[in-house]
Amino acid sequence: MSSQLFYKEGFLDLSGYSLVRADIDERWDNFVHNSPQGTLFSTSIFLSCLMHNKPGTWYCKKKGEIVAAVCVVESPDGSQAVEDDLIIYGGILFKKDRPNQNVAQTMSEHFRISAFLADELQRLYETVFINLSPNIEDLRPFLWYNYGNDNPKWQHDLRYTSYHDLSLIDPNGPLEKNPIYISASQSRRQQIKYGIKKGVITELSTDVERFLELYKLTFDRQDENAIGLMEETLRTVMFAILNAGIGVMYFSYTADGRLGSAAVFAWDNKRAYYLYGANDPTCRDDHTGTMILWQAFLDLAERGLPSVDMEGVNSPLRGHFKLSFGGHLVPYYHITFLNDRIKP
Structure with missing residues (x-):
């Protein structure tokens, strides 16, 4: 060197x-x-x-x-x-x-x-x-x-994620005293209130196949390839974490019973991680996308998880949505090395 x-x-x-x-x-x-x-x-x-x-x-x-x-x-x-x-x-x-x-x-x-x-x-x-x-x-x-x-x-690429502190949340406490609600943007707080008022229901699920159906709808609409993850890989991951007891899947339904959003979280001994999310584009105005994360935060806090990593805020739309819940911006790095011995 x-x-x-x-x-x-x-x-x-x-x-x-x-x-x-x-x-x-x-x-x-x-x-x-x-x-x-x-x-x-x-x-x-x-x-x-x-x-x-x-x-x-x-x-x-x-x-x-x-x-x-x-x-x-x-x-x-x-x-x-x-x-x-x-x-x-x-x-x-x-x-x-x-x-x-x-x-x-x-x-x-x-x-x-x-x-x-x-x-x-x-x-x-x-x-x-x-x-x-x-x-x-x-x-x-x-x-x-x-x-x-x-x-x-070596080359380096600066990336960001967002951490939410769950340790001070009282899952059964009043909305106005919840730290995440307090730190969220005004529009996100309104969305949470609308979701509660309209009767959006969030439940735990183990229906991996239904999640995948919704997931494919989400990325068909966004013209993406599911962030590069193959359907087979997603299925393998979700079954692995659910069977090991280190993950949960949430489904959020509109008041009339339509599945609007789904989210998958997993955890280790340090924190929880937001892995995958999916939304039905026809339910965009029904607040399920907001409520699924809101209810997940409450449930993860009740499980004793001290914090949650939202796993990346590195594109404008996803970053804006995730950071509208507040949180703490955290940098991390990708580093790469290209050897000259393989150059043409």
Whole structure:
């Protein structure tokens, strides 16, 4: 790494680090569970749902001790680490901080691990795509890779999601004191009131096939390919999370019994995640799209989930809708590396 020249001598001695394949087993899930960067999307349940690509899981060791894990999606032949719409966050998962480490020591250790991985991953794969957790804040080892020369460099793409704090919600409390209602836009608060007044009903469901029917209606109308997710993959994911007891599906009906909206949420030991939503275009003015998220927030709070990640606000329409409920804007990064050895 050429940028080593401007570090303090010995700081970037990475000779003690190594990267070894990791089995996707109970040990892996425990590491994901305990890592501050670990999310639902790096667990065995979610990785097993990959249909066209395959998981690439690694342990980063320092003198034989596991200090981090890496979770990427590999192309079928394993030559590339690629983007897959199923896996929202992955990348680098640091080991849980030691109690006797102070902030400076932790930052330095994470920096060295990232510097090692910035070099090692581009050696392992022809091209590299990594979708980092929002809990990865320091990109400097990647930004400074091959600093000062004309060799290939890591590129980064800034993304945003929205977090809602559910910990202060009283699901049975008055509307006007609900923190999400208070932080929502005026028009969204009106939509919530209209939905309640018009008798919109939200219920739990396990009818995956009916969700998929509505989902296809939604994206036919929007002329999209279901955000790149195949119907088979969606079905696999929903059955997996529902059967494992780590997810729920909500259906919202108009007062006369028409299914207007559906939403799927799942969770890990840290927070809930909004996975998929669908709407019947003929019910656009019946407030089911608003009410399904509103009722989901209340139900997830009652289940004891401390927060919910709305999983992306990176297009104008979706971003406007999700952020109309308030929430906290949170940045995260996609980073990529294209090796010059595969250029024509």
